[in-house]
Amino acid sequence: MPTGVALRDVREQLFDAAERILLQAGPSALTSRAVTTEAGCAKGVLHRHFADFDAFLAEFVLDRAERMDARAAALRESAGTGTVVGNLADALTALFGSVAVAVVALITFRDDLRARLRERWPAGVPVLTEAAIMIEVYLREERDRGRLSPDADVDALAPTLIGAGHLLFADRAAAPAESDVRRMVTAVVGAAVRDPSA
Known part of the structure; x- marks a missing residue:
């Protein structure tokens, strides 16, 4: 082989x-x-x-961040369909139901891993940074389609959703109820959504 x-x-x-x-x-x-x-x-x-275990862990984290591409494409394709809140709630549930929350804990837990990641990823936590970009791109698409108000600050809304989502999912034995996720998303983006049924 x-x-x-x-x-x-x-x-x-x-x-x-x-x-x-x-x-x-x-x-x-x-x-x-x-x-x-x-x-x-x-x-x-x-x-x-791998040179050592932290080199392995850095590659593992970056590999999981790269896997965000498929999720990002699916979320972007959902723009203009369903509801904005529903699409975001589904995307956040899929994201935080994956290894994302555990990766944040891993990076926080290992100083040497953080140092290795800084060499290739200068700011933020790789999986969460990619997720914030994914949400921002989606929100821009919805704003361009008129489903969000023209003055919606997607640069602020995206990381707010990621932070609130992380807090909602962190340290739980089971995922939060779908209604809790939707309520959180509505609290963050509700004022920017032009039509609640959209």
Whole structure:
């Protein structure tokens, strides 16, 4: 098997294992041994492909941030359909129901990881920064379509939604009720929505 293909398979296997551990047991349980055990491979495999464990974690976080592209495309395609509040609530539920909240905890938990990420990601938390951009692009699209008021400050609304969403989903054993998410979204963007049925 070509080296590039095998490396990609190993990377994905290790990243998926790290995500499972992070979601099930939190950042303190995320060690190189735990990842390789969960991935079903020898510990040396991780160190053959990454300089050290923090290099692995940085690549893992950036990989999860890159996966926002598919979510961003789906949200943008929803512009002009359904309701603005419903589209945003669904997007935030999908985002924070994923590994995003756990990634924030991981970055907060590991100083060396934050330092590594700063080398390639100068500001913000990668997954949340990408999410804020995703929401901002969507809100601009809705504003251009006339479903938000022309003076809607999407630059302020997007990070507000991400921050409020993170607080709503953080440290919960189960996701908040759909009605709670919709209520939060309505509180943030309701004044900017031109037609509540839109």
